[in-house]
Amino acid sequence: MKDEPSETRVDGSRLWSRLMELAQIGATGVPGEVNRQALSLEDAEACALLIGWATEAGLEPAFDSAGNLFLTLIGNEPDLAPLLCGSHLDSQPTGGRFDGALGVLAALEAASTLAGLGRTRRSLIVVAWSNEEGSRFAPGMTGSSVFAGTRDLHSIREQTDAEGTNLGDALDSFLARFSAIEKRPLGFPIAAYLELHIEQADQLEAHGRVIGSVTGIQGKKTWEIGINGSEAHAGTEPMARRKDALQAFARIAVALQEAVTSEAPEVMFTIGHLDVKPNAPSVVPAQVRFRMDLRHADETTLNRLGALVEQLIDVNAPPCATDIKRLVDAPPNTFDTDLRKGILAAAERLGHPAMELLSAAGHDARHLAKVTRAGMIFVPCRAGLSHHPDEWIEPEHAAAGAAVLLEVLENLLDEEG
């Protein structure tokens, strides 16, 4: 037990006003909407704002070569592996104000409080991972995956955006804006990783809870599919002779949606991205490329559905041909049992109703869990709505999340090394 509940030891109103200030960077004009994609000017501006706040609080900034931003509160025993705590600052092209931002700014609040107290044994590092969303450079989580060694720097640098810019060039330009900031080597031992995030689903809301202790993340597979047909004149090419790539896509999309939802109604199946060539009104489409995203909590089911969708693409594509490229193949993962318990215990001490739940969305913590003890804390978001301008959390829930984070961090920072 602490002398005073940590609720009063994080500055909830500063946290909220910083969330609102950060949301101005990349604001599109649509109320609540933020477009702050990875390695954009807006992303750099957000990092600069964060560095300013962190420096005021006595934290030391540094970037690694994957574009991850680390803000270090030095402990009494700097040779001990530090604690890492954070999330990401990039958003979807039509994203909201809290996804990612809450986890970074709440970690900064916790660190600011700790900076005002006596020194802890371990150092605490607030982190903003690069390109979590992957909307500009897919797949996402490039920063955390390279940090954790599940991907290598060379391969993420080869990813390209819709304009053909590669991530490597965008990253070099991005880092060049921060020439005055220290660079630190890629990857280092850490004692544990904690991430606060909005739930992006409505279990907490449905159960009337304020804090979620996340048991794990559902598994995810993604693909990039090419459908290759034949360009022809829309007014003259007989229907029976066409190889229309967009019609083949439509057949595939309908068949896949029906098959996966009837096999497993709880599945998450999404075709979010699609390009048509030549995309001219009076030309039969010659080529379609699309991205497919399949998620499920159970590894066996996920693998079965994955094989099914690949098979149904081949069945429905003719007379067009296809190429199927697997991008992400992440099995479901489980977070550290002690951290899960620690989060529930901290919520209880602070009087916040809590529950365990599974994350349907992917998070950087997935990669960190491979190299250290990792845990996640969720707070409710209204109606489970996320990646949307109407994404919303209650200010008191943001403060409660930050308070629980502080409580758990404090225990970890002083534990025996």
Added chain:
Amino acid sequence: MKDEPSETRVDGSRLWSRLMELAQIGATGVPGEVNRQALSLEDAEACALLIGWATEAGLEPAFDSAGNLFLTLIGNEPDLAPLLCGSHLDSQPTGGRFDGALGVLAALEAASTLAGLGRTRRSLIVVAWSNEEGSRFAPGMTGSSVFAGTRDLHSIREQTDAEGTNLGDALDSFLARFSAIEKRPLGFPIAAYLELHIEQADQLEAHGRVIGSVTGIQGKKTWEIGINGSEAHAGTEPMARRKDALQAFARIAVALQEAVTSEAPEVMFTIGHLDVKPNAPSVVPAQVRFRMDLRHADETTLNRLGALVEQLIDVNAPPCATDIKRLVDAPPNTFDTDLRKGILAAAERLGHPAMELLSAAGHDARHLAKVTRAGMIFVPCRAGLSHHPDEWIEPEHAAAGAAVLLEVLENLLDEEG
């Protein structure tokens, strides 16, 4: 009967070499492929090349305010309404070398021959209509439709391309490149219009004919359809709760294709253009906009199918909403009977096997037919392939088409006013 067959009176090898030279403008590197979209730099370069050739032959160039290029061979009685003959220079983004280009360059060959003979009574004007294809600024045929008064200049200037540039601004920049060229008023009386074009289907080839006398153009309806769903996170939004605009599109596309082809197998139905928003791999699509193109030779059938597709969109869209915007509604049209006979007779005199046929593709002649006698001559294109890098015609067919054109023009130029 002429003293010598007009076959020998057009320069077939010059026509062919000019077709090849013109195809270098906008050449993409893919063999045969041309990207010379309306009002682009390439379109301007093509006009400049044409003006050079026409000036050498003694023709006088002028643009009107819709971007149409007129090249006049002055007759003995310049107060008589002139004959108009031509086609267009713009191409699809991945177009071929002959669609449009053949009609303009063959008209120039005919005019060059006539310029070398004694003066005709009427003036002959070679025309290159602006933006026939409509691939950059949809719908197309803006130049000919404004010339014929079926659309007005103001409304075509409001059309925008994918980058949001409006046609009016692109047209002003385009015309500014030709400040030294005379401008002529929009629209003027004409005695008749003739257009030579590749068939873009395979009836001539299938029947072993070289010349087609076109009876008319099949009717065409086009739409722009919006599907409005709801943006959501691909990993957390339960399937049953989604309003996925791309899945709604897929259902609609499959239902429409099945319905129209089973009702009328000879229909032409194409969805050639589609945009997805936000088009991010891990976001459920909130909005889809697509273009739909429906063509049929019979007006009653066309109207019945048009009503059917609109109804099926409404049936298949829920839980998404739709907005349906009708763009083009062109009934089938019929070309002038005397011109049709004149084309057949000219082909016979020159010894080219000919037949009457219906055009499946739309052409500028559709609009001219509303204000004057209009006729079209087709030559075969290999396997009916068009709007494609492999689009191909035989050099001797190009020459035959130009010779028939010259023969028909000569008769018209000297007829009583």
